[in-house]
Amino acid sequence: MNILDIQNLHTFFPITGGVFSKITGYIKAVNDVSLYIKKGEIVSVVGESGCGKSTLGLTALGLTPASSGTIALADKKIDIKKQHSWKPFRKDYQIIFQDPFTSLNPRHTIYKILSEPLLLHKVYTRKNVREGVIRLMEHVGLSTDYLRRFPHAFSGGQRQRIAIARAIGIKPKMIVCDEVASALDVSVQAQIIQLLLQLKKEMNLSLMFISHDLSLVKAISDRIYVMYLGKIVESAPSSDLFKKPKHPYTQALLNSIPTLNRNKKPAILSGEVPSPINLPSGCVFKSRCKYAKEECDRKHPEFSTIGDTHVACYFPLS
Amino acid sequence: MFSELTRDRLKRFRKIKRAYYSFWILGIAFILSLFSEFISNDKPLYLRYKGKSYFPVTAFYSDQTFGGKYKTEADYLSLKEDEEFRGSGFMIFPIIPHGPLHSYLSMDDTPPHPPSKGHWLGTDSMARDVFARLIYGFRTCMVFSLLLMVISVIFGIIIGGIQGYLGGKFDIIVQRLIEIWSSMPFLYVVILVGSIYGRNFMLLLLTMAIFQWIGLSYYMRGEFLKLKSQTYIKAAKAVGIKPVNILFRQILPNALTPVITITPFLVIGGISSLTALDFLGFGLPPPAPSWGELLQQGLKNLYAPWIALSTIISLFITLLLTTFIGEGIREAFDPKSEQHIE
């Protein structure tokens, strides 16, 4: 069963101008994306900053309106034009937002932030909700002395853990994790990832893991989608992708990872980044691709299948 | 009842001594002024006549009750001087035994009379007691400004809030309408309305309110627009909280902060505009006691400085206290001090 199945999804943001805000163009944040996540699977989405990863995650959960395409949650098709069609799925589908500084209401205490969803979805009753909140805070490694504090009194990493606690509290079936670990240092990162993995084992949780930290992605995901300028350019099982990247962009990503080795400097991906408003004709990556040839100008390449890998490139690497 | 954040803010407000004391002084003065009739009046608080008790401040007694000839209300001031009454009764006047409308034309000299034992701040050009008029004027202008503030806050919140929450076309159209509306000259409208429907308290209040709410609606609209795009609102949606609850529990309380911080300044605006209008003669109809009208008299009778001086000082103190309160609230509520700024 696919816990999430997205076909040909488009999310465009209108650009407006003038006194009466006429639409003058579109930012193609998510542009013809298809993606599925099986039950109990951890699927990562990686890609450049601003390529549309967060928008993809938000659209899948109906938090940003989609322009076209189909979304099916647990094999049930969603009417993407209607906000409330996601309502029955709210409990089972959760999201942890990228920015822990704005995703917590500054007027609410941590206790309120954590207890509200628990009560709303009747995971606990008014009587024992306190116990539940305390359990959650212990789970994510936060001191329970801080229940009455407001978000501003926490450091970045601590806030992120509060956000994580809020999402896992109501025992969802799937969580979209938007850069959950990037605000955390390695040792807490490892704790959180282990927590997510443990939850996956215990409750067969599925994860859509949005990240740009490839070493983390490698450690936890089953399959990986690589996104560039609103499009998926490669999808492959985790082991294949790191061993034999097929798309030149994937290769560039792998080469830019900094390591402790001071003699191996991260490579710089040069070339002009096209604007998501005026997408170039042909392959979206061609302006930065060192292998680009004339064919690449024609149109964006279709997916070709090599083993378990799908890649949108005329000349996949071998 | 209050969220902890609000409690924190109240605590911080209490720590700002200047504002906190101003709040109490002005608050008490205002509450006392609501009972002006018992403080400054030309009718006695209590009257005893032929073994019976009367309370002239709260009830009407005709002249005949006390052995007079007329069916009209008793003239207590002349009654006080009346030999026959003195023989069979007595009365207790308030601290200031003058009403705001009573003219002491029978006094020696021509009005305005300078301050004396009987009239602490003297009388105005129609021989009315200045102190009494100041007290009643204070009440009028506070009630007026507070009502004005409440009305504009309600309008501002509703209209600005809806604009910000719905956004899009609706917002743009309403925004343009508001801009057109606010470009109408305020004074002309007041004069026009006054000359068509006559001048009265309610009408003046409404006319001013339909201009005052605009500034506030800008704030509200901005706050709603801003808060709507905050991630924590999305987060609330994502855990399945109902839109109504998101609106009232998450957005509105956050949006109210700037409103609360500007209310004292709205009150200041109200006081000043009312005084200015009265001064120009477009405000409340005479003979209603008002500070603007007193100022006007003061200007006309510069040789009687007690009129202008006492009014200006009262006005100054009131505005100063309100400003202190406003500053205190702003400091206590400033979201920045919850974040980081020195």
Next chain:
Amino acid sequence: MRHLIRNRSSILNRQPVLTVKDLTIAFETEEGLVEITDKVSFEILPGEIFGLVGESGCGKTITALSILRLLPQPGTKITSGSIFLKDRNILSLSYEQMRSVRGKEIGMIFQEPAAALNPLLPVKKQLMELFDYHKFPDDKEKRVAELLHRVGFPDPQRILASYPHELSGGMLQRVMIAIALMLSPSLIIADEPTTALDVTVQAQIMELLIEMQREIDTSILFITHNLSLIAQYANRLAVMYAGRIVEENDLDSFINNPLHPYSRGLIEALPDLNSENPQLKSIPGQVPQPKDYSFGCRFRERCNKAFELCTDKPELMSTGDTQKVACFLYKKEL
């Protein structure tokens, strides 16, 4: 590599850009004053990239904010210590003087880019205001556009016209970086500047920072928890744990031979991309909360080398030319 191989001695002889000495910051809480940092001291030399690493919540951001005098007020207090920018004591500058130091002499890249921008104004307005405040000479628009281009935006005009919520996390971070670079400050405090960025943009931004540093001899206080990033770009680093600096070291010697047991744990916790099945190792146990900070070594509950001396307070002591460590394991050796 070029930028790293510098003549050490020439750097060492110069006056530090920033000297933080014995800085103790405390929060006023219901239970009284709680110290967040404990006598933090470090120096940043001209043209140097100084890394500050440490676990979440150990006080890195608070330290950075105190340098700009942007601590939450009221509620925080600097209870002891001094901060010198070249030879001016920052803590005794007037409010107005401080305003002109911010941005112009010290640039700051905040950890929370979204919170540092006003959500109601388009990006352009905010940038221009900054320029106006610092009386930046003409052709601002050109300079802004150019800088935005350099931090990797193909379409600076769209970014300028956008409201903050219309930009992705990484885009906001890059806008903040552009703002910090704009006035060519002599010190840039970068609090997790690239955590929101993917590796390709991260490499690009780091390259830009290095370039700036070389061009105008800016020093950078680089706060991060990404050790690999520090390893690639910093000259020296300090490791912070539970409000104290536990180690100060040269980068090369740090990677090959970390001194403090905590530093060792950090390096070991790095996932290894080359291994077939990377395992995430964490240091067992929890970071203590500020109000539970103990007098003795704060790492001892999680340290496998702890011994009886560790209940005492370890002072930061030199073990080499440029190495300092706060650990009793080294006391024995001396």
